[in-house]
Structures are given as C-alpha cells and as structure tokens.
Amino acid sequence: MIAHPERKYRAFQPVALPDRRWPDARLTHPPVWMSTDLRDGNQALIEPMNVEKKLRLFDALVAIGFKEIEVAFPSASQTDFDFVRRLIDENRIPGDVTIEVLTQSREDLIARTFEALQGARRAIVHLYNPIAEPWRRLVFHAGRDEVKALALKGTRLIRQMADAHPDTEWVFEYSPETFSAAEPDFALEVVDAVSEAWGPTPDAKMIVNLPATVEMATPNTYADQIEWMHRHMARRDAIVLSIHPHNDRGTAVAAAELALMAGAERVEGCLFGNGERTGNVDLVTLALNLYSQGVHPRLDFSDIDAVRHVAEECTGLPVHPRHPYVGDLVFTAFSGSHQDAIKKGMDARRDDGVWEVPYLPIDPADLGRSYDAIIRVNSQSGKGGVSYLLQHEHGFELPRRLQIEFSRAIQRVSDATGSEVTGDDIFHLFSGEYLEQTEPYGYRGHRVASGDGGVTIEAELTVSGQPSTVSGRGSGPLDAFVAALGQPVALIDYQEHALGSGAAARAVCYVEVRVANGAPRWGVGVDRDIVAAALRAILSAVNRHLAAEAGRQQPAPAQAGR
Ligand SMILES: CC(=O)SCCNC(=O)CCNC(=O)[C@H](O)C(C)(C)COP(=O)(O)OP(=O)(O)OC[C@H]1O[C@@H](n2cnc3c(N)ncnc32)[C@H](O)[C@@H]1OP(=O)(O)O
Numbered sequence: 001m002i003a004h005p006e007r008k009y010r011a012f013q014p015v016a017l018p019d020r021r022w023p024d025a026r027l028t029h030p031p032v033w034m035s036t037d038l039r040d041g042n043q044a045l046i047e048p049m050n051v052e053k054k055l056r057l058f059d060a061l062v063a064i065g066f067k068e069i070e071v072a073f074p075s076a077s078q079t080d081f082d083f084v085r086r087l088i089d090e091n092r093i094p095g096d097v098t099i100e101v102l103t104q105s106r107e108d109l110i111a112r113t114f115e116a117l118q119g120a121r122r123a124i125v126h127l128y129n130p131i132a133e134p135w136r137r138l139v140f141h142a143g144r145d146e147v148k149a150l151a152l153k154g155t156r157l158i159r160q161m162a163d164a165h166p167d168t169e170w171v172f173e174y175s176p177e178t179f180s181a182a183e184p185d186f187a188l189e190v191v192d193a194v195s196e197a198w199g200p201t202p203d204a205k206m207i208v209n210l211p212a213t214v215e216m217a218t219p220n221t222y223a224d225q226i227e228w229m230h231r232h233m234a235r236r237d238a239i240v241l242s243i244h245p246h247n248d249r250g251t252a253v254a255a256a257e258l259a260l261m262a263g264a265e266r267v268e269g270c271l272f273g274n275g276e277r278t279g280n281v282d283l284v285t286l287a288l289n290l291y292s293q294g295v296h297p298r299l300d301f302s303d304i305d306a307v308r309h310v311a312e313e314c315t316g317l318p319v320h321p322r323h324p325y326v327g328d329l330v331f332t333a334f335s336g337s338h339q340d341a342i343k344k345g346m347d348a349r350r351d352d353g354v355w356e357v358p359y360l361p362i363d364p365a366d367l368g369r370s371y372d373a374i375i376r377v378n379s380q381s382g383k384g385g386v387s388y389l390l391q392h393e394h395g396f397e398l399p400r401r402l403q404i405e406f407s408r409a410i411q412r413v414s415d416a417t418g419s420e421v422t423g424d425d426i427f428h429l430f431s432g433e434y435l436e437q438t439e440p441y442g443y444r445g446h447r448v449a450s451g452d453g454g455v456t457i458e459a460e461l462t463v464s465g466q467p468s469t470v471s472g473r474g475s476g477p478l479d480a481f482v483a484a485l486g487q488p489v490a491l492i493d494y495q496e497h498a499l500g501s502g503a504a505a506r507a508v509c510y511v512e513v514r515v516a517n518g519a520p521r522w523g524v525g526v527d528r529d530i531v532a533a534a535l536r537a538i539l540s541a542v543n544r545h546l547a548a549e550a551g552r553q554q555p556a557p558a559q560a561g562r
C-alpha cells in the first residue's frame with residue numbers, strides 16, 4: 001500500500017439528491033428476479049460451464065422459481081449458441097419462464113443472437129454498451145454522441161430483427177453498462193433516447209437495467225443514482241426498472257436492497273454471489289433477507305443444501321462456510337454465551353410459531369437444515385452448549401449445577417486438545433465421568449421393604465470387585481441406602497426424568513451429595529428401575545468423591561454460578 005492513496009485514487013462524486021425518498025421506503029414485496037448465473041456467472045468462471053452443466057443449472061433455477069433467466073451470450077461461443085438451441089429445440093423452457101440473452105451493439109453479433117433464438121416462444125434480448133467517461137475515452141475513443149449512437153444503432157437493429165420474427169414475443173432490455181460510474185445526465189440522455197427508439201408502452205414494457213458494473217461507492221450512493229433515474233426517466237410507466245449490482249466493495253446486497261427501496265423493480269444477480277471479480281449480487285441472500293422480514297421472496301430455498309450442491313458442481317466454486325444462510329457454519333454457535341441464549345430460545349419456542357431464537361435470524365429448518373449443527377463445542381464454549389448437546393443428542397437434562405461441574409471437565413479437554421469436542425465425545429466423557437464410576441462401589445441389585453413407618457433396604461454391591469450385601473434403614477430408599485453404605489453422605493439435591501419413551505424407556509437420576517466435609521459432588525445413574533437409578537447415582541457421587549480424595553482423579557468441585 002502507498003502512503004498517500006489520495007494521490008492515486010479519486011473519491012466518487014455522488015449525484016445530488018437532497019430530497020431523496022428511499023430512506024423511508026420499506027421492502028414489502030419481492031422484486032422480479034432475474035438469474036444471470038448462466039451468463040454473467042458463467043463468463044466469470046475459470047472453466048465456463050459446458051452444455052450439460054448449463055442444462056443442470058437451468059433446471060435448478062427453474063425449480064427454485066426464477067421466471068427470467070439469462071441463459072447465454074449466444075454470439076460469443078458455440079457452446080452458448082448450442083445451449084440456447086437445446087433449450088428451444090428440446091422444449092425445455094416452461095411456459096411461465098422467459099429466457100434472456102445478451103449481445104453487444106454489433107450487427108453480426110445481433111444477427112447471430114436472433115439466429116440462436118429462432119422459434120422461442122418469448123425471449124428477452126439484452127443489449128449493452130458501456131457509457132461512463134473512462135470507457136468512452138480509454139476503450140472506445142469516442143465522445144458522448146458516438147456512444148449514444150452505438151446504443152441507438154443496436155436498439156434499431158434489434159427492433160428490425162424482432163419485427164422480422166413476429167412469432168416470438170420479444171422483450172427488449174437495455175443496459176447502459178458502467179452506469180454506476182457514469183455521469184447521471186448522460187445516463188439519462190442515453191436511456192431516454194433508447195426508450196424513445198424502442199417505443200415501449202405500459203402494456204409492452206421494456207426493461208432498463210442500471211448496472212453497478214463496478215461498485216463505485218457506498219450503497220446509499222447507488223440508491224441515490226437509482227432514485228434519480230426513477231424520478232427523471234421518460235416513459236417511466238412503460239419501463240421495468242432493473243438493477244444489476246456487482247460486489248467490488250462487498251456491499252452489493254446492501255446496494256440492491258437500497259436500490260429497490262429507491263424504485264427499482266427487478267434484480268439481476270447470481271446464486272451465492274458468483275460473477276465477475278467479487279461477484280454479482282447474491283440472490284439467495286437478498287431473497288432470504290426478505291424472508292427473514294416476513295416477506296415471501298417467491299423463490300424456493302427450502303432445500304438450500306441441494307441448491308448449493310448444484311451450484312458448486314456446475315461452477316466449480318465452493319461456497320464459503322460463513323456465507324449467509326447457506327454456509328456450513330452459519331447456524332452454528334461455538335461461543336458459550338451464544339449457546340446459552342440459543343438453548344434458552346430453543347427451549348422457549350412459542351406455540352404461535354413466531355421465531356424468536358437469539359442469534360438465529362431464521363429457523364434453519366425452513367431451509368432444510370437440521371438443528372444438529374446449531375451448537376458445536378470447543379474451548380470457547382460453555383455449559384449451555386455442552387448441556388444442549390447432551391440433551392439434544394442423548395436426552396440428558398442436566399441440573400444447572402451439574403452442567404457447571406461437567407462443562408469444566410469438557411473445558412479441560414478442549415483446552416488440552418485445542419479441537420472441537422463432538423456430541424459423541426461429550427457423551428463419552430459424561431459416561432466416563434459419571435455413569436461408569438463403579439469403583440470401589442458397584443451396583444448389582446436391591447430389595448426394599450416398608451414397615452414400622454420406615455423403609456429397609458438390602459443392596460447387592462461389588463466393593464472393590466468383591467460381591468457384598470449391605471442393608472440399612474431410613475425414612476425412604478435413598479436414606480436407607482446411605483445408611484447401608486456406612487459413609488457420611490449428605491444428600492443436597494436430587495432430580496430425575498425419563499430417558500426415552502415406550503418399552504425402551506429408562507430413568508435417569510442426578511444426585512448432588514457431600515461426603516464428610518468434602519466438596520459437593522454430582523453422581524448420575526441410569527436404570528430401567530427408578531430406585532435402582534437413584535442408588536447408582538449415589539454410588540457414582542460417592543465413588544467420584546473417594547477417587548478425588550485419593551488423588552487418583554481430579555474432578556472439578558461444583559460451585560454455584562459462574
Ligand atoms: C459487463 C459485462 O459483463 S458485459 C458482458 C461481457 N461478456 C463478455 O465479454 C463475454 C462474451 N464476450 C466475448 O466472448 C467476446 O468479447 C465477443 C465474442 C462478444 C466479441 O469478441 P471480439 O470480437 O473478439 O472482440 P473483443 O471482445 O476483443 O472486443 C472488444 C471490441 O468490441 C467493442 N465493444 C465492446 N463492447 C461493445 C458493445 N457493447 N457494443 C459494441 N461494441 C463493443 C470494443 O470497443 C472492441 O472494439 P475494437 O476491437 O474495435 O477495439
């Protein structure tokens with residue numbers, strides 16, 4: 001980088017629009033969507049798509065619900081020409097879908113374009129020529145009049161050829177390419193001249209597409225340019241005002257949204273933002289942004305992974321894991337406080353169906369994603385995430401203080417390995433830490449008898465591997481069992497719930513105990529029989545205490561809160 005960028009780069013001069021209206025507008029309905037994946041997206045690939053890939057992507061775009069699809073620049077290559085022919089000859093274009101093709105303002109190219117479109121039921125012919133000053137000066141060595149004349153020449157040629165093929169319903173689209181970099185008065189002059197030459201009517205509109213061929217400035221600047229044109233263009237009621245934002249500054253989605261607020265009615269872009277350089281505007285993000293505001297985009301992304309799969313295979317470009325709405329990680333929280341909030345939000349889901357889960361702007365299930373990945377655990381995670389996975393994947397609903405105790409064990413592992421701890425890892429650790437604590441005391445069976453206002457228990461145990469029978473008396477089975485153990489155990493907390501349902505259901509018990517003057521410690525037991533589960537839990541807690549005391553293990557003591 002250079003020390004004085006102001007000597008090398010000039011700030012963009014925005015159009016003057018002090019009474020702009022777009023900031024108060026709201027997006028309440030979807031625009032007309034036009035996918036240019038097969039044209040602008042395709043021209044930007046290292047290896048452009050072959051006909052088979054184009055057919056596959058075309059079918060996917062139709063299935064998503066696009067009604068206008070720019071399928072090719074047919075005069076540019078035999079592949080593109082052949083592709084258009086296959087679509088028409090094989091009758092592959094549904095009745096409610098219109099194909100679009102692009103051409104420069106050159107007679108040979110326009111003639112070839114019409115050749116490609118022979119027999120189409122309806123087609124949009126899209127003419128472009130660059131109009132901004134640097135392109136006029138550097139690329140075309142032409143003045144304003146010559147550039148306008150080039151646009152008019154192409155328009156008239158297309159009119160002639162369209163009139164010569166009346167069996168097709170022709171729609172004309174004109175793009176003053178490099179509009180975003182052009183002087184507004186000149187853009188207006190060219191567009192008005194073109195629309196006058198074409199002669200659109202409210203019943204037979206033409207499309208005026210105002211591209212941010214190169215994104216030049218902040219999105220509000222583009223919105224001002226669009227509103228200015230929207231307010232000044234002649235024959236406005238006979239024109240569909242379209243936008244075509246590129247993403248050079250990374251703000252194409254914002255620019256498109258503000259431009260729609262400013263009066264645009266139609267958007268051209270690509271799936272997942274493929275396209276020249278940094279890409280065209282990402283139509284998936286735009287559509288799902290609308291959806292998240294309660295506006296149905298009329299595009300179907302209910303199996304977004306399938307759409308991604310087709311796009312990746314056809315373009316050869318991977319979708320980034322953080323890509324909005326579709327990336328592998330976008331519905332995943334690793335950090336503790338986010339996980340805590342998501343878990344609470346998921347637990348409190350509302351009966352009226354209104355989505356209100358913190359940190360998740362839309363329900364992953366609406367896009368065909370499962371909830372499996374919304375919480376993943378690493379060293380940034382906390383008790384909320386760990387207990388969510390245990391609950392979601394294995395059914396254990398840990399009491400809060402046990403969550404705290406156990407998440408410390410997980411933290412030690414994730415800190416030591418520096419890696420993700422999966423749901424299976426967590427269950428494995430949980431099992432080892434609580435369910436498999438059978439030394440020195442292991443449970444084999446029990447009998448309970450009531451009478452004389454109390455309970456007597458006789459329990460079959462293993463003590464350091466040796467079978468042993470102990471018995472005791474108390475106010476209830478747990479009390480009696482503690483007495484039978486002969487250990488100074490005080491029961492602090494007890495919770496239970498069913499694990500699974502039906503014939504396979506088991507009970508899980510969580511007990512928090514203090515043995516002698518030791519720190520409070522949790523134990524967990526699972527059994528088909530609820531009393532057996534509780535006895536196993538007590539043994540788990542006592543064994544963990546003894547192990548800690550003996551220094552053979554270092555389980556973290558529980559502390560209230562953190
Ligand atoms: C912003 C966009 O994305 S626009 C779409 C751009 N897409 C593409 O470029 C992909 C398809 N294009 C192609 O395959 C080729 O460029 C073709 C087949 C169209 C033309 O190829 P060639 O005839 O070899 O020309 P090449 O691309 O080198 O040409 C540029 C010439 O076209 C002229 N030109 C560029 N745009 C236009 C236009 N819209 N209308 C008329 N002439 C134009 C240039 O001034 C230049 O003329 P010159 O040779 O007299 O200096």
Ligand SMILES: CC(C)C(=O)C(=O)O
Nearest residue numbers: 128175177211213244
């Ligand atoms: C042809 C036009 C619309 C284009 O692709 C652009 O300006 O980016």
